[in-house]
Amino acid sequence: MSLSRPGERGSDRLRSAVARLRAGGVRTVRIARWELTRSVETVDRRTAVALLVVLLLAGSGGLVAVDRGIGLEDGIYRAGVVDDGPYAEVAAGSDRFVVVETAPDEFRRGEADVDLLVTSTGELVPADTETGRAAAGAYREAVEDHNEALMSLESDPAAAYPVLVTVEYRPRVSFDGEGTPAGGESTSDGDDGTSAGEESTSDGEGKPAEEESTSDGDDGPSTDDASLGVPDVGGGLEGTDRPNSPGALSPPFPFESLVLAFLFVVPMNVVIQAYGSTILDERIGRRGELLLVSPASPGEIVLGKSLPYALGLVAIVVVIAAAIGGGPISVAATVPLALAFLSATFVGAMLARSFKELTFVTVAISVGLTTYVFVPAVFADVTPIALVSPLTLVVWELSGDPVAIGQYLFSTAPFYLGSAVCVLFGLGLYREEDMFAQKPVPAKALDALSVRLGGYPSVAVLPVLLLPFVFGAQLLAVSLLFVVPEAVALPTLILIAAAIEELAKSVGVYAGFARSRFEPSLGLAAVLGTLSGVGFFLGEKLTHAVQFVGLRELFVGQVVFGPELAGGPALLAALVFAPLVLHVLTAAVAAIGASRGRAGYAVGLCLATLLHAAYNLGVITLVA
Amino acid sequence: MSRDRREGADGSASARARWALVRRELASLRSEKTILLAISIQLFIAGFSSFLVVGLVAMYDPAGVEEYELEVAVTGEDRDALVAVAEDRPELSARSVDRGTATEAFEAGGVAAVLDANRDGDGRLVVRVTAPEGGLETTLLIVQLRETLETVEHTERVERADRLENPPLDPPDGGQASPYVEFTYTVLLPLLLFLPAFVSGSIAVDSTSEERRRGTLELLCVGPPSLGDVVEAKLLAAAVLAPLQAALWLSLLVANGIAVANVTALVLLVAGLAALVVSAGVSVALFASDRREAQLLYSGGLVAALVVAALFPQHPANVIARLAVGAPTATTWLLVSAICVAGIGAVLALRAGVRRLGPEGL
Numbered sequence: 001m002s003l004s005r006p007g008e009r010g011s012d013r014l015r016s017a018v019a020r021l022r023a024g025g026v027r028t029v030r031i032a033r034w035e036l037t038r039s040v041e042t043v044d045r046r047t048a049v050a051l052l053v054v055l056l057l058a059g060s061g062g063l064v065a066v067d068r069g070i071g072l073e074d075g076i077y078r079a080g081v082v083d084d085g086p087y088a089e090v091a092a093g094s095d096r097f098v099v100v101e102t103a104p105d106e107f108r109r110g111e112a113d114v115d116l117l118v119t120s121t122g123e124l125v126p127a128d129t130e131t132g133r134a135a136a137g138a139y140r141e142a143v144e145d146h147n148e149a150l151m152s153l154e155s156d157p158a159a160a161y162p163v164l165v166t167v168e169y170r171p172r173v174s175f176d177g178e179g180t181p182a183g184g185e186s187t188s189d190g191d192d193g194t195s196a197g198e199e200s201t202s203d204g205e206g207k208p209a210e211e212e213s214t215s216d217g218d219d220g221p222s223t224d225d226a227s228l229g230v231p232d233v234g235g236g237l238e239g240t241d242r243p244n245s246p247g248a249l250s251p252p253f254p255f256e257s258l259v260l261a262f263l264f265v266v267p268m269n270v271v272i273q274a275y276g277s278t279i280l281d282e283r284i285g286r287r288g289e290l291l292l293v294s295p296a297s298p299g300e301i302v303l304g305k306s307l308p309y310a311l312g313l314v315a316i317v318v319v320i321a322a323a324i325g326g327g328p329i330s331v332a333a334t335v336p337l338a339l340a341f342l343s344a345t346f347v348g349a350m351l352a353r354s355f356k357e358l359t360f361v362t363v364a365i366s367v368g369l370t371t372y373v374f375v376p377a378v379f380a381d382v383t384p385i386a387l388v389s390p391l392t393l394v395v396w397e398l399s400g401d402p403v404a405i406g407q408y409l410f411s412t413a414p415f416y417l418g419s420a421v422c423v424l425f426g427l428g429l430y431r432e433e434d435m436f437a438q439k440p441v442p443a444k445a446l447d448a449l450s451v452r453l454g455g456y457p458s459v460a461v462l463p464v465l466l467l468p469f470v471f472g473a474q475l476l477a478v479s480l481l482f483v484v485p486e487a488v489a490l491p492t493l494i495l496i497a498a499a500i501e502e503l504a505k506s507v508g509v510y511a512g513f514a515r516s517r518f519e520p521s522l523g524l525a526a527v528l529g530t531l532s533g534v535g536f537f538l539g540e541k542l543t544h545a546v547q548f549v550g551l552r553e554l555f556v557g558q559v560v561f562g563p564e565l566a567g568g569p570a571l572l573a574a575l576v577f578a579p580l581v582l583h584v585l586t587a588a589v590a591a592i593g594a595s596r597g598r599a600g601y602a603v604g605l606c607l608a609t610l611l612h613a614a615y616n617l618g619v620i621t622l623v624a
Numbered sequence: 625m626s627r628d629r630r631e632g633a634d635g636s637a638s639a640r641a642r643w644a645l646v647r648r649e650l651a652s653l654r655s656e657k658t659i660l661l662a663i664s665i666q667l668f669i670a671g672f673s674s675f676l677v678v679g680l681v682a683m684y685d686p687a688g689v690e691e692y693e694l695e696v697a698v699t700g701e702d703r704d705a706l707v708a709v710a711e712d713r714p715e716l717s718a719r720s721v722d723r724g725t726a727t728e729a730f731e732a733g734g735v736a737a738v739l740d741a742n743r744d745g746d747g748r749l750v751v752r753v754t755a756p757e758g759g760l761e762t763t764l765l766i767v768q769l770r771e772t773l774e775t776v777e778h779t780e781r782v783e784r785a786d787r788l789e790n791p792p793l794d795p796p797d798g799g800q801a802s803p804y805v806e807f808t809y810t811v812l813l814p815l816l817l818f819l820p821a822f823v824s825g826s827i828a829v830d831s832t833s834e835e836r837r838r839g840t841l842e843l844l845c846v847g848p849p850s851l852g853d854v855v856e857a858k859l860l861a862a863a864v865l866a867p868l869q870a871a872l873w874l875s876l877l878v879a880n881g882i883a884v885a886n887v888t889a890l891v892l893l894v895a896g897l898a899a900l901v902v903s904a905g906v907s908v909a910l911f912a913s914d915r916r917e918a919q920l921l922y923s924g925g926l927v928a929a930l931v932v933a934a935l936f937p938q939h940p941a942n943v944i945a946r947l948a949v950g951a952p953t954a955t956t957w958l959l960v961s962a963i964c965v966a967g968i969g970a971v972l973a974l975r976a977g978v979r980r981l982g983p984e985g986l
Binding site for chain 2: 047058072074077086118124126129130131133146147156160161162163166169220245270274278363470
């Protein structure tokens with residue numbers, strides 16, 4: 001062609017690219033529509049009616065159950081009573097106890113089959129068993145409940161509720177920061193811009209109505225307060241400043257928000273069951289081959305098949321958010337979660353050999369992801385580690401706390417990236433030799449990895465792709481070990497973190513050797529190990545965005561993300577390059593092991609993990 | 625040759641065929657390592673729920689943080705009642721101070737909270753608590769304060785006993801209740817015993833709908849075994865796994881020093897439950913048009929059944945708890961036998977239904 005028309009050729013290329021893209025889009029939409037209509041058509045009238053019956057049953061049963069309670073603890077203790085005194089009445093009135101008329105002598109001889117003896121004076125004699133002691137505790141609670149029930153019937157509220165409590169939560173003003181907070185006015189709520197003075201006095205049920213009037217009337221104490229520097233919340237908030245009886249005190253635990261946040265996860269677990277089925281369906285009886293030989297690319301097919309489910313989940317998320325009073329943050333936080341559920345299920349359905357296996361794979365995904373998002377959210381009010389879960393953002397939004405963009409990125413980025421990588425690996429398997437073959441799961445997983453191995457650069461890229469999972473797995477470990485005593489948690493965590501990182505670095509190299517992409521020689525293994533070590537090191541530097549959320553304040557956080565960089569330039573350089581050397585060294589060890597087959601890989605991986613853990617331990621003891 | 629005669633003539637052949645089918649089902653579970661995955665998922669769920677309960681209880685339990693003593697400052701006109709009660713509590717020490725000192729100490733972190741106690745016009749004790757915002761310490765503090773203030777409340781009530789129609793009872797000295805006991809028997813054990821049965825049902829649904837999907841169910845029926853034999857084999861293979869797993873969990877619990885009573889009855893109950901759930905699963909898979917619907921119907925049905933079971937005099941989970949803790953009543957035994965009978969009934973009903981259906985009805 002002549003040289004005078006490069007521009008035209010460029011625009012031609014652009015036009016044909018646009019045309020290709022459009023054709024691809026049309027095919028994707030067509031597949032999506034087909035998936036949708038087929039799903040609707042297979043639900044025949046019989047099944048629809050059966051589902052309706054099931055729903056009705058559950059609904060009506062649920063109404064009754066809510067009314068009566070499930071009664072899991074009913075009748076699990078046997079209480080021996082002597083006569084019909086008031087204390088025997090308490091046992092008879094409690095659901096937990098089965099009451100048995102028992103003579104004290106009989107009990108002392110050990111002949112009575114009861115967990116607990118209640119004497120007529122209210123003395124408790126528990127049997128010498130775990131259950132006996134638990135029964136004594138439960139009985140004490142029953143007496144307290146009984147007292148509360150009695151008091152709610154009394155006509156003299158001042159005698160029935162003689163103690164009234166209000167709690168005010170206030171951030172501590174640092175001493176040298178704002179001067180001595182002696183004057184009550186200077187520490188009044190809201191000065192610091194934080195949400196101070198959230199009144200947590202739960203509205204006590206069954207409390208007499210006169211409470212409000214007494215709280216208004218107690219001028220004496222409230223004037224005292226003003227001079228004390230414990231400020232009254234002010235006239236505008238009087239409704240929430242109502243004193244209550246001590247029993248109504250509850251710790252600031254966002255239980256309700258947590259349950260509401262959990263609502264988002266439930267439909268995802270249901271939808272992925274159907275989604276997994278439809279993906280696996282393509283692979284049964286070579287049905288997917290027809291689509292595979294069509295002009296549509298695997299990417300278009302998968303996108304088209306997934307689109308209805310993804311859009312459906314987004315719609316469900318929006319509806320739930322609207323129903324529970326969440327805003328855009330709730331939606332934005334849970335959509336990546338939905339993507340993670342779908343993409344993990346996609347990979348699972350590509351790996352599974354049968355419906356049975358798929359069920360367990362999807363259940364494993366459900367359990368794993370649900371744990372991952374639920375456990376950290378439990379600590380939403382307690383520690384910044386809670387940000388690991390996007391559900392924490394939902395909890396925060398529901399309880400009116402602000403969410404910063406950095407916090408959003410921190411908690412959702414692993415989900416976005418992880419979903420993308422899952423799709424990438426799943427697509428690698430969307431080819432004839434993997435879709436319709438009955439290969440074991442690990443073999444297929446190796447296939448998925450080795451498909452992504454082109455030349456040497458790809459060896460360095462693979463560990464970076466796996467980083468979101470490394471990140472996620474380590475964070476899960478941190479939040480699971482959060483409550484364990486530090487003496488146990490630290491060594492365990494160091495070992496787990498090292499093992500996860502070493503696995504991520506070496507599994508690609510192993511896949512390459514196992515699928516004969518590389519010659520299993522010592523020299524090449526060392527080169528590949530170095531490459532993957534360098535790649536991982538560079539990728540890991542990305543995770544230093546973690547610093548922004550202050551996760552390092554936690555000691556356990558340091559174990560995973562390395563200690564705070566501080567000190568002179570020499571130390572700084574050492575702290576930057578020492579990990580590089582470490583990653584390269586351990587990756588090479590594992591890679592050399594990987595070149596010697598499966599057993600060799602196992603040995604190499606263990607060695608690398610131990611080396612890595614020893615290094616981390618050394619650094620921590622050096623710095624801390 | 626009529627079907628009946630053939631069955632009568634070589635019943636042993638049919639039994640052998642059935643046995644081969646059972647082995648085939650179990651072998652497929654073994655080769656896919658599905659059962660290992662199932663067991664590890666159950667372990668994870670059990671471990672996770674225990675972790676949640678133990679972890680959360682440890683967080684709120686004052687006994688769990690022994691060396692940890694919370695110090696609060698008490699101010700106001702009527703601090704004596706509070707200070708006196710706090711003195712009896714080892715986890716909480718109260719310092720009676722004037723207001724300025726209290727505020728300073730609070731700001732400096734010297735005390736965990738400031739309690740301001742005053743009497744109002746009716747003689748009630750009004751306590752204003754100032755606590756630091758957020759954090760684990762606040763949670764612990766509130767739990768501690770609630771118990772202390774409840775004791776104060778009780779003392780005050782007793783002082784006003786003449787103004788009450790029914791004076792409150794003195795709470796007995798019961799020692800510390802262990803929340804783990806109740807959790808173990810009422811949540812963990814029912815969970816561990818239900819899960820194997822539900823997993824077996826799910827296996828049956830998948831196995832049946834996959835054979836239908838692949839068309840191998842018809843193929844099997846061309847050979848000597850009838851459709852009834854095939855279905856029964858699937859049922860047996862799936863249902864047998866549940867009581868085995870249940871026995872495994874029970875022995876694990878016992879090995880960990882948790883006393884479990886009526887083990888035989890519990891395993892029998894799981895067997896009955898599994899027979900019930902698995903026959904329901906197979907019927908659903910034969911009824912629904914594909915696996916998506918079958919699983920949806922099956923899991924929806926399970927949830928519905930669990931909810932509806934709340935209408936029983938004792939919920940099945942409660943039946944398990946009562947049996948395991950060793951406090952079964954006559955109703956408990958009645959329900960155990962009812963579930964076992966229902967399981968046998970479901971198997972028989974499914975068999976009759978499949979006979980009527982025949983391979984043509986698939």
